[in-house]
Amino acid sequence: MTLHADALAALRGWTAPSSDQEALRQRYVAHLEAHPDGLARDCRPDHLTASTLVVSADHTQVLLTLHAKARQWFQLGGHCEPGDATLAGAALREATEEGGLATLRLDPVPVQLSEHAVPFCGPDGDVHHLDVRFVAVASPDAVPEVSEESLDVAWWPVTALPDPGSDLVELVRLGLARAASGQSTSAPGGGSSRAAADQPSR
Numbered sequence: 001m002t003l004h005a006d007a008l009a010a011l012r013g014w015t016a017p018s019s020d021q022e023a024l025r026q027r028y029v030a031h032l033e034a035h036p037d038g039l040a041r042d043c044r045p046d047h048l049t050a051s052t053l054v055v056s057a058d059h060t061q062v063l064l065t066l067h068a069k070a071r072q073w074f075q076l077g078g079h080c081e082p083g084d085a086t087l088a089g090a091a092l093r094e095a096t097e098e099g100g101l102a103t104l105r106l107d108p109v110p111v112q113l114s115e116h117a118v119p120f121c122g123p124d125g126d127v128h129h130l131d132v133r134f135v136a137v138a139s140p141d142a143v144p145e146v147s148e149e150s151l152d153v154a155w156w157p158v159t160a161l162p163d164p165g166s167d168l169v170e171l172v173r174l175g176l177a178r179a180a181s182g183q184s185t186s187a188p189g190g191g192s193s194r195a196a197a198d199q200p201s202r
Contacts, residue, residue: 003039003080003085003086003087003090004032004036004039006085007038007039007132008029008032008033010086010087010110010132011025011028011029011032011110011132012029014109014110017174021112024113024130028048028113028130028132031046031048032048039080039087040080041079041080044127045126045128046127046128046129046130047129048130048131048132049077049078049079049080049130050077050078050084050087050090050091050132051074051075051077051131051132051133051134052075052091052092052094052104052135052136053075053076053111053133053134053136053172053175054075054076054095054099054101054137055135055137055175055179056137056138056142057138057140057142058140059137059176059179059180061156061157061158062075062156062158062161062172062175063076063099063101063144064076064156064162065099065152065153066150066151066153067151068149068150068151073156073161075168075171076094076098076099076153077091077094077095077098077133078149081093087110088109091132091134092104092134095136098147098150098153099144099147099153100143100144100145100147100153101138101142101143101144103139104137104138105136105137106134106136107136108134109134109178110133110134111133111134111135111171111175111178112133112170112171112174112175114131114171115128115129115130115131116128116129116131117129133171133175135175135178158172
């Protein structure tokens with residue numbers, strides 16, 4: 001199965017948590033149905049991206065990155081790459097690369113969708129990122145490291161987020177509920193059984 005086929009199947013089968021999220025799900029599915037290259041960064045003006053909300057082992061903190069271009073705190077994530085086999089795998093790869101955490105338990109089912117304009121993604125005006133967001137739980141001894149793509153990475157208390165905007169607040173709420181449900185399952189070498197198996201060797 002190709003990355004495009006995996007993403008389309010995942011979004012077609014996803015149960016959205018609200019009417020707004022359902023509208024986005026339909027928007028994402030229509031985009032992928034119309035664009036075979038809909039996950040590539042060269043697809044304009046829209047393309048899918050993948051990100052991960054990393055939750056601490058005790059579910060009291062989330063790991064965020066201070067984006068070098070946007071100068072804002074976000075969950076870990078970014079563009080899909082040619083070597084990514086699944087959308088969940090792309091999200092896990094980005095979280096591992098940007099957060100420096102070798103062991104993450106990633107739930108392979110999306111937790112939130114978010115569409116937003118990104119003025120710094122290319123030279124030809126605003127691009128819309130159709131972000132598909134997952135949640136992963138870090139190990140108790142996890143120590144993050146700053147990547148070259150970030151100015152900083154840090155744990156933030158879930159009750160004192162750096163950006164109290166509704167998008168991040170909703171992501172944290174949904175992510176904590178998913179993590180608490182125990183749906184994430186561990187696999188040898190890090191992520192969930194599905195995501196870990198789909199990672200290209202690096």
